[in-house]
Amino acid sequence: MSLLALSLPLFLLGIPVLAFLLFSLHRLRIRHQRMEVVTTLFWQEAIEEARARVLVQRFRHPLVYAFLLLISLLLWSGFSDPRLASDPKAQSLILVEGARVHQGSTPEDALAAVQDLLSEMPSEGRSVIWCGARERTLLASGEHAALLEARWQKLEPQATPSHLAAIVGRLARQQRETPLATRLPLHLILVGTETLPKDLLSRLPRDMSVQRLEVEPRSTRAAIELVALGMAPASSGAWNRVDLLLRLRAALANPKSPPRLELAGSPVTASPSHRVEDGVDRYLFTDLPAEGQLLQVFAGGSKMALGSILLPKRRVLQVQVEEGLPPELLAVLEADPGLRLVDSRPDVRIGTSTVTDGVPHLWLDPKSREPVFRFTQTEGSRGETSLRRRFGSLGLDGIDAEDPDVDGAGAAKSGSQGVQVRVDIRDGSRRSIQMPLALLGHGYNFVQSRVFPLFFAQALRWLTAVEEAPRRVAAGEILRGDPSARTDAQGVRLDPVGASFYLPRAGLYQRADGAVLAASLLSPMDDSERAVLPPLQLDSAGSSSMLFWITLLALLALVAEWILVRTGRMP
Amino acid sequence: MPAFDSKDLFDPKFLQSLSRLHLRAKRVAAGGRHAEQRSRDMGAGIEFKDFRPYTPGDDFRAIDWTIYQRLGRVFLRLFEEQEDLPVYLMPDISRSLFLETPPRARSGLRTALALASIALNQHDSVGVFPFSDQMQILLRPQAGSGRIMRFAKALAGLEMGKHTNLTLSLRKLDSLRLRPGLLVLISDFFEPGGLDTALEQLGRMRHKLLLVQLLRPSDRDPALQGDYELVDCETGQAASVSITPTIRDRYRKAYGAFEEQLTGFARKRGAGLLQMDVEQEILPQLSGLFETGSYVV
Numbered sequence: 108m109s110l111l112a113l114s115l116p117l118f119l120l121g122i123p124v125l126a127f128l129l130f131s132l133h134r135l136r137i138r139h140q141r142m143e144v145v146t147t148l149f150w151q152e153a154i155e156e157a158r159a160r161v162l163v164q165r166f167r168h169p170l171v172y173a174f175l176l177l178i179s180l181l182l183w184s185g186f187s188d189p190r191l192a193s194d195p196k197a198q199s200l201i202l203v204e205g206a207r208v209h210q211g212s213t214p215e216d217a218l219a220a221v222q223d224l225l226s227e228m229p230s231e232g233r234s235v236i237w238c239g240a241r242e243r244t245l246l247a248s249g250e251h252a253a254l255l256e257a258r259w260q261k262l263e264p265q266a267t268p269s270h271l272a273a274i275v276g277r278l279a280r281q282q283r284e285t286p287l288a289t290r291l292p293l294h295l296i297l298v299g300t301e302t303l304p305k306d307l308l309s310r311l312p313r314d315m316s317v318q319r320l321e322v323e324p325r326s327t328r329a330a331i332e333l334v335a336l337g338m339a340p341a342s343s344g345a346w347n348r349v350d351l352l353l354r355l356r357a358a359l360a361n362p363k364s365p366p367r368l369e370l371a372g373s374p375v376t377a378s379p380s381h382r383v384e385d386g387v388d389r390y391l392f393t394d395l396p397a398e399g400q401l402l403q404v405f406a407g408g409s410k411m412a413l414g415s416i417l418l419p420k421r422r423v424l425q426v427q428v429e430e431g432l433p434p435e436l437l438a439v440l441e442a443d444p445g446l447r448l449v450d451s452r453p454d455v456r457i458g459t460s461t462v463t464d465g466v467p468h469l470w471l472d473p474k475s476r477e478p479v480f481r482f483t484q485t486e487g488s489r490g491e492t493s494l495r496r497r498f499g500s501l502g503l504d505g506i507d508a509e510d511p512d513v514d515g516a517g518a519a520k521s522g523s524q525g526v527q528v529r530v531d532i533r534d535g536s537r538r539s540i541q542m543p544l545a546l547l548g549h550g551y552n553f554v555q556s557r558v559f560p561l562f563f564a565q566a567l568r569w570l571t572a573v574e575e576a577p578r579r580v581a582a583g584e585i586l587r588g589d590p591s592a593r594t595d596a597q598g599v600r601l602d603p604v605g606a607s608f609y610l611p612r613a614g615l616y617q618r619a620d621g622a623v624l625a626a627s628l629l630s631p632m633d634d635s636e637r638a639v640l641p642p643l644q645l646d647s648a649g650s651s652s653m654l655f656w657i658t659l660l661a662l663l664a665l666v667a668e669w670i671l672v673r674t675g676r677m678p
Numbered sequence: 679m680p681a682f683d684s685k686d687l688f689d690p691k692f693l694q695s696l697s698r699l700h701l702r703a704k705r706v707a708a709g710g711r712h713a714e715q716r717s718r719d720m721g722a723g724i725e726f727k728d729f730r731p732y733t734p735g736d737d738f739r740a741i742d743w744t745i746y747q748r749l750g751r752v753f754l755r756l757f758e759e760q761e762d763l764p765v766y767l768m769p770d771i772s773r774s775l776f777l778e779t780p781p782r783a784r785s786g787l788r789t790a791l792a793l794a795s796i797a798l799n800q801h802d803s804v805g806v807f808p809f810s811d812q813m814q815i816l817l818r819p820q821a822g823s824g825r826i827m828r829f830a831k832a833l834a835g836l837e838m839g840k841h842t843n844l845t846l847s848l849r850k851l852d853s854l855r856l857r858p859g860l861l862v863l864i865s866d867f868f869e870p871g872g873l874d875t876a877l878e879q880l881g882r883m884r885h886k887l888l889l890v891q892l893l894r895p896s897d898r899d900p901a902l903q904g905d906y907e908l909v910d911c912e913t914g915q916a917a918s919v920s921i922t923p924t925i926r927d928r929y930r931k932a933y934g935a936f937e938e939q940l941t942g943f944a945r946k947r948g949a950g951l952l953q954m955d956v957e958q959e960i961l962p963q964l965s966g967l968f969e970t971g972s973y974v975v
Binding site: 139141148150677 | 774777
């Protein structure tokens with residue numbers, strides 16, 4: 108048996124305190140009802156006779172005291188809410204999903220559900236763990252449930268991947284490694300998630316169970332789940348605009364209002380198109396300015412953003428075109444909405460001369476007959492690696508199906524003629540690309556190929572070093588292939604020893620070179636790989652209340668006292 | 679201020695119903711007026727009592743000539759003298775008789791007037807000596823059936839007295855050196871300090887005694903339960919008592935002893951004792967006392 112509302116020492120302390128209190132009250136001067144009678148002669152005689160026989164003068168009614176004490180102790184026991192545990196040695200861990208993975212309920216709903224659950228469980232042997240970016244014990248075994256709310260209020264769901272599966276796996280491993288002699292049954296109750304990987308559940312020890320606590324939406328504000336958040340180039344064709352797609356799922360079917368967007372803290376006035384697909388609200392915002400700002404999504408009157416995304420920075424490049432370029436190239440440049448042909452103050456220059464005024468330029472060498480692409484980059488070996496990774500986006504892969512030469516020079520076939528085209532990377536003070544003008548001539552089919560417009564569009568943007576969007580990585584997964592030092596929003600270096608690491612939460616991170624990394628929450632697993640957890644039944648929460656029986660006993664005691672009073676056996 | 683209205687206290691119907699009741703004394707003391715009670719005196723009554731030889735100076739009219747003719751000796755016929763029975767009424771008018779509802783005093787005064795009426799109707803003299811902390815002389819002994827209204831008014835005009843002091847009141851009555859008669863003591867007999875002294879004094883009285891105890895059922899078995907501060911209405915003395923069944927048993931025991939003391943005294947003294955339930959009509963109860971139509975003292 109355990110006590111839910113009071114600790115055992117406090118309950119035990121209350122018993123003598125109650126007994127002493129009642130005893131003191133019993134010995135206090137009785138408040139008599141004053142009554143005038145014809146004579147007190149016979150009463151005086153009766154009292155005198157009685158007084159001679161009592162030990163303590165004012166403690167006249169031991170039976171009354173006994174009944175009072177019994178009823179008071181029963182009420183005290185009822186107040187302490189004793190429970191009969193079905194398995195007194197079992198440990199119960201309530202794991203609360205602290206990631207911002209909405210389950211159709213608000214954190215307030217989850218708190219209320221956990222409090223309801225705790226009211227049915229003995230305090231001994233149960234703990235509540237908050238599983239956010241870090242685990243945090245909200246309620247240790249034996250602590251009073253009243254402490255939970257204040258601790259819970261200090262937390263809020265974090266934009267971090269769910270660690271529940273990892274935690275359950277770790278607990279299962281610990282359970283298996285614990286010797287049987289000292290091992291206690293372990294019940295896990297998951298709050299905020301409904302599924303776990305199937306293979307994880309199949310590997311659980313026999314004395315370990317996992318259930319989910321169903322959280323009923325209670326607040327009038329419907330909990331809204333952000334199902335998807337993505338963007339695409341504007342369907343209107345505007346280069347510096349993007350379209351944003353939102354998919355939201357509301358737990359309650361209350362009147363829906365469109366989500367609210369904030370761009371760099373300022374509200375966005377846009378009317379999205381709305382459609383409902385399989386119970387999910389789909390909102391499409393069009394022509395949002397792609398200026399590299401952080402866009403946040405709010406819904407349901409919440410002050411907490413449901414999600415955020417960093418929009419690309421897509422400004423129109425000023426391109427200066429020299430005389431004598433092939434008309435096919437001019438047509439490609441004019442067709443690119445992200446480029447504007449100017450005569451002065453260009454961001455990049457393209458032509459057949461070798462002007463060195465500091466402006467990055469793409470030099471179409473009229474004299475060269477050698478089919479070589481010469482890239483001059485400024486970031487050293489790291490930049491070379493980065494550039495090699497961009498060959499695909501530059502369209503060079505389309506020119507040459509073969510891998511470039513490992514020495515830094517590569518060979519490429521240009522079209523069906525089978526002419527080898529080389530790629531040469533070298534260091535310099537400014538970015539530039541040199542390629543033979545002849546490659547655009549009739550001797551090659553480069554102009555007729557699909558990669559021709561792509562190469563020039565991407566090459567001009569590489570030359571101006573425009574990063575349209577930060578590199579996107581998955582929060583919670585080990586980051587590979589990017590050895591740059593990273594700092595979080597507060598400038599704290601995240602990998603001081605150079606070890607492999609992962610970004611714990613979704614958000615923006617900055618590399619040492621100033622580049623921005625955007626960590627996102629990605630759905631890591633297919634639903635088919637997950638098993639739905641059985642819901643927790645409250646009556647199987649490990650204990651049964653004795654309140655009914657205690658109340659019944661107290662009522663019986665009251666009835667017995669009433670009978671004794673009515674029959675004159677007790678005053 | 680009178681405690682009762684005379685019309686309320688004594689209605690004519692009540693007085694009329696008393697006419698069939700009589701007080702009879704076995705023998706009254708000598709020296710009274712001529713009345714209906716048998717006395718020890720020989721006199722001019724109509725009830726033959728004895729013969730005695732003639733002595734010079736005797737009334738010739740009393741000579742029994744038949745005996746003289748038969749025996750040749752002169753004898754006188756003697757007749758029993760009939761005198762009155764002095765009745766001394768002592769109604770209790772202490773505070774305790776006015777406390778409850780209906781008050782005991784009402785039954786007490788109606789009993790007193792009933793007995794006065796009976797006595798006056800048979801030409802006995804009646805005196806009224808109400809008492810509380812001391813005795814007072816309300817009406818000196820007097821006879822005449824026409825005086826009943828005077829008695830009624832006098833009794834109705836009585837006011838509530840103080841505490842009971844039966845002993846002192848009896849002493850005072852005794853000091854009046856009244857002709858031996860019937861002393862009717864109408865009281866609840868709740869004497870502060872107990873009845874011992876009062877009964878001792880009562881035993882010394884030269885009168886025949888009729889004790890009328892005014893009581894109600896709750897005296898014997900009070901329906902109280904719980905914690906009370908009981909205040910004596912006469913002395914103001916308070917007793918804090920938690921009334922339990924045990925305490926009630928002890929109360930009943932104490933009250934039983936009180937009743938036993940009173941009845942024992944009456945038995946020993948040869949006094950009459952009428953226990954009058956003040957919550958019932960007094961006439962049926964008085965009728966019980968006058969079972970054969972008369973009460974012989």
